[in-house]
Amino acid sequence: MNSQQFRLVVYDIVSAIPRGRVLSYSDVARLAGFPNHSRQVGRALHLAPKALDIPCHRVVNAYGHTASRWPEQTQLLAAEGVAFTRAGHVDMKRSRWDILTSAD
Secondary structure, eight states: OOHHHHHHHHHHHHHTSOTTOBEEHHHHHHHTTOTTOHHHHHHHHHTOOGGGOOOGGGEEOTTOOOOTTOTHHHHHHHHTTOOBOTTSSBOHHHHBOOTTTOOO
């Protein structure tokens, strides 16, 4: 799979994340079939054309931290009903999309 194909797979996965749910970069990498490529997932999302309207805000790091250079991400997630911890991170236990068992 070349990098363009990888990006398209990432975009398909991220586009399927339901409102109010999140996945981590490593979750997306695993679902794409490349479990060691979480950084490449981040790069693919950074390069996503705005015209595709990919809900990139629904991808956070494994600890629920949002992107430090994108303060609007927290606002977008909160508007969708994503749960946050007292420390201000996404509550991954409550908000991670369990794609294998969820009816979301």
